[in-house]
Each structure stands twice: as structure tokens, then as C-alpha cells.
Amino acid sequence: MKKIIMLTIMGICAILCFVGCENGKKPGKTIEEGQQNIESQEENVAEHSVLQENEPEEIIVPEVYHYNESGKIIIAMYHKFTSGTESDEWTRSFDNFYQDLEYLYEHGYRSVSLHDYLNNEMKVPVGCTPIVFTFDDGSKGQFHLIEAEDGSLIADPESAVGVMERFYREHPDFGLNGTFFINGTGYFGSTGTRAQKLQYLIDKGFEIGNHTNTHVNFSKASIDEIQKEIGVVVKDVAENANGYVVDTLALPFGITSKEYADYIRSGEYEGTRYENKVVLLVGANPALPVSNEDVNLMRLPRVRARGGNKEVECDLYWWLERMEKNPEMKYYRLEN
Ligand SMILES: [Zn+2]
CATH class of the missing domain: 1.20.5 (Single alpha-helices involved in coiled-coils or other helix-helix interfaces)
Incomplete structure (x- = not known):
């Protein structure tokens, strides 16, 4: 008893x-x-x-999440970052990046990981809309390590990761998520080893994705080159981050291979097998949820978070403003 x-x-x-x-x-x-x-x-x-066979069994029903299924999800795409002024449309200043996060938070967006999206497990509070952050090219402005006073390695506050960590401390319910699509030739500055840099991000809950070894143009690559370009990064990350499996790919230049797209999805290089669950484009629309039968995960669109002052059709704020005017475009969570 x-x-x-x-x-x-x-x-x-x-x-x-x-x-x-x-x-x-x-x-x-x-x-x-x-x-x-x-x-x-x-x-x-x-x-x-x-x-107690005579007592009625207690049945626990896991919480079910319902969303506005007619809505779409923004997978935001960032490239370079600067502490100065934004020199081009691919560069975001840290101040403006912080303001992006503030705008999103105040308008009911909450960050989820790319795998949360792929697994259809975007568990945001009722009324909120999930958003996915992605970063291409592994630039130093996105993330690099510095030595703290106690000798440990931390993300420089003057980096996109540093900005996200600060925002997360101030708004813990926003979440701390993002996928970094790296090239095998090098990533995230010169402080720390590859293992230290990757492990820092993974420990914080960020994800690592594939942007090919040399930022290759797939339309000009042979089958062997495609497999090498993808396989080298998969191998590098597995070796430097305790077997971490890279299974997401952002197309360099947004360009695929018409003939050999099957090898972009899956293949093998020097005994390392890879299988990409998603292949991301460069532009220019919000994505369908994976529950939608029309979603094409091998050509999934992203929305560019633009630098500079111009407003350009299909960039981040262009979409955000339309979604505010037409909330049914948002994939927001409904009451259960
Ligand atoms: Zn790139």
C-alpha cells in the first residue's frame, strides 16, 4: 500500500x-x-x-498542438554581420539584428530549430508563430570564440551568437535556436579548435548544417565532386563533434544540380554516408509546414534577412509586414 x-x-x-x-x-x-x-x-x-486491477486505469493524453495549417513558416536566412554600417544586402549589423529579434518577439514569433520544423515539433505557446533562423558561410561575425576572464572560451558578445545569447537572457521564452551552414575549408574565426567551436554551438542548442566543402556551384559539379563536397563536411563535423550527424544542406548560391540532385540528397564519400533531410534554397518565400503534402523538402525556400536600408520584395520585413496585415498567413498555434 x-x-x-x-x-x-x-x-x-x-x-x-x-x-x-x-x-x-x-x-x-x-x-x-x-x-x-x-x-x-x-x-x-x-x-x-x-x-490494483480493480481500479480504473489512468490514461495520460500527451498535449496536442494545433496550428493554423493554412499558414507558412519563415526560415530566415542571414550571412555576414558587422559592428559598423551595413555595406550591402548580405550584411546585418549587430544592432539591427537585435532589433530583428525584438520585432519578432513583440509580434509573437518564437524561435524553433530547423529539426523542430522537420520533425513537426514546433512547440510554441498558444497564439505564437514559430520562426527558424539559418546562417550561411560560417563567417566570424556570426560566431567566434573569445577567452573570458576565467580562461574559458565564450562567444564574443559582438557576434550573432553573442546577440542571440543576450536576447535569450532577456527573453528566455523566445528560445535560443539557429542552424549554422558551414564550409569545410574553415569557419568561425581563428580562436579555438574546430572541435571547440562546433561543441560550443551544439552545447548551446544550435545546429550545424552543410554548405559544402568549398562553397561549390552544384550545377557545374560531377557526381564524384558533389559527394566529396558534401561528404567532407559531414565527416569533419562527425570527427570534431563526437559523431554529430549533419543532415541538412543549404545550397551554395541557391543553385542545385539538375542531373544529379539525387546525390545532393544522399551519397557517400570515402566511407562516410550522408543523407540530407532538407535542402534549402536562397529565396524567397515562407515555407509550407511539413504536414502539408505539397511541401518539397529538397527545395525548401527561405526568406532573406536583408541588410541596408532598401525595402526589397520578398525580403524579411516585406513578408513580416504582410503577415501582420494578413494574420492567416502565419502558422500560429491555435487553442487546443
Ligand atoms: Zn553561401
Whole structure:
């Protein structure tokens, strides 16, 4: 009998923890933890029902998320960053990047990872809209390490990662997510080893994606070259980040191979197999959710977060403003 009481108390604690975590620091991860609690509770319930066959079984229904399925998701695309003025449309200043995050937060966007999108697990609060951040080319402005006073390596506050970390400290419910599409020839400045740089990002919850070894133009590449360009990055990251599997690709220049697209999706290089779950374009629209049968994950569009003052059709604010005027365009979470 004592055991039954203990199990019941444990079950209640698991429920309370799950509810309390719902609006916690990291929406996706927190819910996962919550689900683990539910699983452990289900085990308790199973054991409980063996002990007390006459009592009705308690059925735990996991939380279901409903979205405005006619809406689309912005996969924002960034390239270079600067502490100065934005010299071209591919460069965002740190101040303007911070303002992008503020605008998004105030307009009900919450960040999710690319894998949250791919797994259809974008667990944002009711009324909020998920957004995915992506960064191409592994530039130093996106992320580089500096030595802290205690000797540890941290992200420079003057980097996109530094800005996101600061924003996350100030707005924990925004989430801390982004995928960095790197080239094998080098990434993220010269401080720290490849392993230290990759592991820092992964430990913070960021993702690493493939942007090919030499930023190749796939339309001019042979089958062997395509496999080498993709395989080298997959191998490099696996070796330097404890077997981390790179399974997302952003097309350099947004250009694919008409003849050999199958090898961009999957292939092998020197014994390293790869399989890309998504291939991202450079422009220029919000993406369909994976639940939509028309979604093409091998040609998934992104929206450019533009630098400079010009407003350009199909860039980030062009879309954001249209979505504010037409909220049905947003893939926002509905009441359950
Ligand atoms: Zn690029």
C-alpha cells in the first residue's frame, strides 16, 4: 500500500512539473523533458494497474498542438554581420539584428530549430508563430570564440551568437535556436579548435548544417565532386563533434544540380554516408509546414534577412509586414 501511495505521489509530481515547465526557458526542450516525465508517469501507472486491477486505469493524453495549417513558416536566412554600417544586402549589423529579434518577439514569433520544423515539433505557446533562423558561410561575425576572464572560451558578445545569447537572457521564452551552414575549408574565426567551436554551438542548442566543402556551384559539379563536397563536411563535423550527424544542406548560391540532385540528397564519400533531410534554397518565400503534402523538402525556400536600408520584395520585413496585415498567413498555434 505504501508503494501505491508513493507511486501516486510521484505521478502527481510528474504532472505538476510538466505543467510548470510549459512556459519555461526552452519551449521545445522543456516540453521534451515534460514528455519524459509523462513517460515515467506512464510506467508508474502501468505498475500501479498491476497492483490494483480493480481500479480504473489512468490514461495520460500527451498535449496536442494545433496550428493554423493554412499558414507558412519563415526560415530566415542571414550571412555576414558587422559592428559598423551595413555595406550591402548580405550584411546585418549587430544592432539591427537585435532589433530583428525584438520585432519578432513583440509580434509573437518564437524561435524553433530547423529539426523542430522537420520533425513537426514546433512547440510554441498558444497564439505564437514559430520562426527558424539559418546562417550561411560560417563567417566570424556570426560566431567566434573569445577567452573570458576565467580562461574559458565564450562567444564574443559582438557576434550573432553573442546577440542571440543576450536576447535569450532577456527573453528566455523566445528560445535560443539557429542552424549554422558551414564550409569545410574553415569557419568561425581563428580562436579555438574546430572541435571547440562546433561543441560550443551544439552545447548551446544550435545546429550545424552543410554548405559544402568549398562553397561549390552544384550545377557545374560531377557526381564524384558533389559527394566529396558534401561528404567532407559531414565527416569533419562527425570527427570534431563526437559523431554529430549533419543532415541538412543549404545550397551554395541557391543553385542545385539538375542531373544529379539525387546525390545532393544522399551519397557517400570515402566511407562516410550522408543523407540530407532538407535542402534549402536562397529565396524567397515562407515555407509550407511539413504536414502539408505539397511541401518539397529538397527545395525548401527561405526568406532573406536583408541588410541596408532598401525595402526589397520578398525580403524579411516585406513578408513580416504582410503577415501582420494578413494574420492567416502565419502558422500560429491555435487553442487546443
Ligand atoms: Zn553561401
